Amino acid sequence: MLVALSGGADSLALAAAVAFEAPRAGMRAGAVVVDHGLQEGSAGVAERAAEQARGLGLDPVLVRRVVVAARRSGGPEAAARTARYAALEEARAELGAAAILTAHTRDDQAEQVLLGLARGSGSRAISGIPPMRGAILRPFLGLSRATTERACAAQALEPWRDPHNADRSYARVRVRSSIMPALERELGPGVAANLARSAELAREDADALDALAAQLHARAVRPGDGRVELDVAVLAAAAPALRNRVIRRAASEGFGAQLNREHTLAVAALVVDWRGQGPIDVPGVWAVRVADRVMLVARDRDRDRGPGARAGAGPGAGSDAGAEPGPTEGPSEERRTT
Structure with a gap:
């Protein structure tokens, strides 16, 4: 060692x-x-x-x-x-x-x-x-x-x-x-020890949730040609803590995009609170609802046309596929440096 x-x-x-x-x-x-x-x-x-x-x-x-x-x-x-x-x-x-x-x-x-x-x-x-x-x-x-x-x-x-x-x-x-x-x-004394204990408890919870989210990811996420498709029915039935983990993981693994809380909730709204809203623009990714799917595509591809043009090429594209992009969302130890 x-x-x-x-x-x-x-x-x-x-x-x-x-x-x-x-x-x-x-x-x-x-x-x-x-x-x-x-x-x-x-x-x-x-x-x-x-x-x-x-x-x-x-x-x-x-x-x-x-x-x-x-x-x-x-x-x-x-x-x-x-x-x-x-x-x-x-x-x-x-x-x-x-x-x-x-x-x-x-x-x-x-x-x-x-x-x-x-x-x-x-x-x-x-x-x-x-x-x-x-x-x-x-x-x-x-x-x-x-x-x-x-x-x-x-x-x-x-x-x-x-x-x-x-x-x-x-x-x-x-x-x-x-x-x-x-x-x-x-x-009072003991704050550092208490914070460290909180870290242990949080790690146990995070490990358990990540394991469950990995199972959900396997059922809900389908990578495609330059896109990632999310199954709306599967994600909508999941707990928010798991659904949001899957969305962040799909964006990260598919496009290297790091979504913060606000970005993740904006994409999740296409799953659980969709009222016909157009595509969501978050760092590195366009997210668009197409029938029973939410599609993620790289934001730097076909930027002028928006994700709707790409969505229309896939199966199940309807009137939502050509929708204009919605409002742009906002952006998203080791101490020794000798």
Whole structure:
């Protein structure tokens, strides 16, 4: 297994724990340090982290320099995260490692839940950081950040203090430095643990609903030539939580479109509240009701003609197929960025 090591207290404590436990479990353990090149002196920080990992007995220890591409959405944190996980997966595949361990703590989880709530997200986002995703394992989600700090101090380890973790231009830093302390002060201790517990409950619910929605998706969705067709009768009989998941999944898998709550409800209205309204324009997708189907088509195709022209080519097209488009709808953790 490989530890994703930034040199901060969380990952350094994890590296020490893994170095101690892995031999006793009959496993080999190494580390990967990702240098994002976003701060002056980042190469030195990466090498210092690697030195401490080697001193703990981890082997091999790799240092990988990545290029963080500019992104229009998500900001530098998201771009750094994408580059980081790509480098970690590349190292895992190269070495044949079974897993990559990251050091996200209960505090990270609480911050993630608050950010999800602030965005008005659904249960999947509020479920926070998953303890496992593919080959990524996060064994410290039940531990506080204070615990990792104490672990480093007890073992004379010298964690690096990322200046980005004090930069209040990041929403996560503002949550950590201002919001969480205020919640603890006003509501009492244990807020982080309670938010983490809420994430576990939300994840259980989201997993169950996603499984049911997958069954509904198999019955209700039919991909076609440049379009996706939704069976109105099947979706109308389903609970809203399942119907809306199927609509979002159909748009995402069919066209790479990410629908927010308002977009999803607008498309769902073609299923459960159709009164002859014309096509719905949501990001990346036209949605149009044609007889007993709702059809999704890519918005950038035949833009001037609208989806009705495409709908008319299929079976069951009636007077609705040529309707003009309706009003356009509105648009729709991992903190280390060294």
